[in-house]
Amino acid sequence: MHRRTVLKATALSAAVGGSVGMNPGVGDNRCDCPAPQPEREPPAVYDDYETITVPDDHDTIQAAVDAAEARTLVLVKPGIYTEAVQVDTPRVTIRGLNRNTVILDGEFERTIGIVGLEDEVVVENMTARNYREHGFFWTGMEGYRGSYLTAYNNRMYGIYASGAVYGRFDNCYASGSDDAGFYIGHAVPCHAIMSDCVAEYNGLGFSGTNSGGRFTIKDCVFRYNKAGILPNTMASVEEPPQHKMRIENNEVYANNNTESPSRDYAFMAFGTGIMVAGGDENEILNNEVYDHVNFGITISLMRHRGWWLPRGNEIRNNEVRESKRADLALTMPNGGGNEFANNDHSSARPWGLSRGIPGAGLGDPWVTTVYLNQMAQVETDNYPEGDWRNAPHPDRKQSMPDVDAPPGEAVSR
Amino acid sequence: MIDQLQNTASRAGTRLREATDRILDRLRFDHQYSRGSWATVVVMTFLVSYYGAWVLADLGFRWTAFVALLGLNGYVFTRYPSSRAILARACYHGAVFTLLIPFVIWVVYLQSPSGLLRPFSLILTPGDVIFFFAFALVAGLLAGIGRVIGRKQTKA
Numbered sequence: 001m002h003r004r005t006v007l008k009a010t011a012l013s014a015a016v017g018g019s020v021g022m023n024p025g026v027g028d029n030r031c032d033c034p035a036p037q038p039e040r041e042p043p044a045v046y047d048d049y050e051t052i053t054v055p056d057d058h059d060t061i062q063a064a065v066d067a068a069e070a071r072t073l074v075l076v077k078p079g080i081y082t083e084a085v086q087v088d089t090p091r092v093t094i095r096g097l098n099r100n101t102v103i104l105d106g107e108f109e110r111t112i113g114i115v116g117l118e119d120e121v122v123v124e125n126m127t128a129r130n131y132r133e134h135g136f137f138w139t140g141m142e143g144y145r146g147s148y149l150t151a152y153n154n155r156m157y158g159i160y161a162s163g164a165v166y167g168r169f170d171n172c173y174a175s176g177s178d179d180a181g182f183y184i185g186h187a188v189p190c191h192a193i194m195s196d197c198v199a200e201y202n203g204l205g206f207s208g209t210n211s212g213g214r215f216t217i218k219d220c221v222f223r224y225n226k227a228g229i230l231p232n233t234m235a236s237v238e239e240p241p242q243h244k245m246r247i248e249n250n251e252v253y254a255n256n257n258t259e260s261p262s263r264d265y266a267f268m269a270f271g272t273g274i275m276v277a278g279g280d281e282n283e284i285l286n287n288e289v290y291d292h293v294n295f296g297i298t299i300s301l302m303r304h305r306g307w308w309l310p311r312g313n314e315i316r317n318n319e320v321r322e323s324k325r326a327d328l329a330l331t332m333p334n335g336g337g338n339e340f341a342n343n344d345h346s347s348a349r350p351w352g353l354s355r356g357i358p359g360a361g362l363g364d365p366w367v368t369t370v371y372l373n374q375m376a377q378v379e380t381d382n383y384p385e386g387d388w389r390n391a392p393h394p395d396r397k398q399s400m401p402d403v404d405a406p407p408g409e410a411v412s413r
Numbered sequence: 414m415i416d417q418l419q420n421t422a423s424r425a426g427t428r429l430r431e432a433t434d435r436i437l438d439r440l441r442f443d444h445q446y447s448r449g450s451w452a453t454v455v456v457m458t459f460l461v462s463y464y465g466a467w468v469l470a471d472l473g474f475r476w477t478a479f480v481a482l483l484g485l486n487g488y489v490f491t492r493y494p495s496s497r498a499i500l501a502r503a504c505y506h507g508a509v510f511t512l513l514i515p516f517v518i519w520v521v522y523l524q525s526p527s528g529l530l531r532p533f534s535l536i537l538t539p540g541d542v543i544f545f546f547a548f549a550l551v552a553g554l555l556a557g558i559g560r561v562i563g564r565k566q567t568k569a
Contacts, residue, residue: 224529254529256529256530257529257530258529258530258531258534258535259529259531260529270535271530293521293522293524293530294521324471324521324524325471325521326470326471347473349470351470351475366467366470366471369514369518370518372544373515373518373540373541373544375540376540376541376543376544377535377538377540377541378540379540379543380538380539380540380543382538382539382540383535383538383540384531384534384535
């Protein structure tokens with residue numbers, strides 16, 4: 001995404017006062033759908049399917065996938081598989097028999113553990129580590145799911161979906177990625193759920209550029225990253241601005257990790273639990289957010305080929321505490337209509353933000369100043385970051401409860 | 414003996430009355446202030462104090478700082494005889510608070526909330542130097558404006 005270029009453009013434009021308009025292109029790509037999910041039935045299972053076992057039937061996962069037709073379950077026995085798998089057959093499920101001992105290893109040479117390129121590719125119950133880009137990746141499809149996956153020490157993203165709709169990540173773990181542990185982006189309407197996942201020791205716990213519309217992140221834990229959850233707007237990818245994501249019932253804490261791997265982009269949000277960067281109409285509800293050196297929840301402007309001013313975001317019923325600067329924060333300038341209400345907190349920038357004080361909706365330039373300080377460190381290439389190859393290894397994670405279950409569709413529509 | 418005590422008490426009472434009168438004069442702005450100067454003191458005291466409290470809010474005592482600064486700024490500003498002199502002084506105070514902004518931002522990092530945060534990796538970087546000089550420049554401009562206003566006052 002050429003983020004260094006983006007940042008330089010940002011700093012330069014800020015320095016000269018900016019020459020482009022506010023929220024360019026807004027209105028062109030708006031999703032009419034709401035942020036939350038509709039009630040859905042469980043996804044349908046396949047009545048008849050084939051099973052291919054690795055390494056009994058094929059030595060490698062790639063060979064098994066190449067041999068698979070639609071509605072095939074690829075069962076992988078415990079072992080370390082030093083390969084990069086590309087799935088270009090639809091309706092294939094790849095399932096490890098044990099999450100902790102079925103391991104794809106990139107050995108710091110290969111780029112992606114598994115990449116799904118066709119509809120309804122499901123990956124379950126395994127680990128991917130040491131890839132130069134991503135652990136698990138889905139792109140350009142309709143229907144994807146990652147369940148009971150562990151991704152650690154993969155350089156860019158641990159578990160990643162881009163330009164893909166109707167998806168789900170559940171019971172997954174991601175650590176040691178310098179951009180984000182989890183990423184779901186470039187999709188409107190997104191029709192995606194991320195639930196019961198843990199992200200730690202990453203640049204960002206979650207990042208999602210220009211994603212939204214029936215998109216929910218819930219019941220997850222984000223800790224020990226540079227920053228926790230960061231939906232954001234960029235003009236370089238389709239469908240700006242980011243809008244209509246629901247973030248609810250998550251535990252977000254201690255995202256102040258100077259030792260975690262990081263890209264410049266991630267460091268700019270350092271010390272923040274949840275930040276909406278230039279996004280609109282997001283719903284941040286019932287989260288527990290604590291122990292952040294900057295701000296607990298921030299609604300922030302974003303500069304990328306124009307100023308993206310956040311507007312119409314709803315921040316409600318969150319418990320936010322132990323933030324060193326302020327529990328709740330709103331940058332000045334912003335696009336207006338950002339509603340903070342019924343949040344249990346002790347401090348805010350501006351003062352009175354969640355207490356209905358007139359004028360508080362204008363925001364506080366102090367919040368912008370703090371992030372400008374971090375931007376200055378990024379611009380001079382001098383900010384703390386760890387090595388993604390040496391990030392802490394996770395302990396054993398809970399495996400999928402029923403590895404004998406029949407495969408099925410990724411998610412129901 | 415009784416006379417001596419009465420004299421001492423009388424002198425003390427006189428001094429106390431004089432001091433009280435001086436303070437009341439100051440509080441009533443009776444000493445030399447026009448209505449315009451009085452308004453300048455009130456407005457500048459409020460603005461500079463609010464600005465100072467805004468700068469110091471990250472340290473956790475926004476309103477305590479505001480009240481303390483109201484007293485401090487008000488006391489200092491009332492020592493100056495005219496609106497121009499008060500404005501000049503307000504600019505100097507504003508410059509000091511502007512210069513404090515980077516330090517307040519950095520001090521918060523030193524209040525480490527977890528074992529994973531190494532505060533000194535976040536401060537004193539080359540970017541921080543640029544950041545500091547940006548604020549020093551703004552503070553210098555503010556002080557310069559104060560100086561120009563003050564000089565005009567002197568010439569007048």
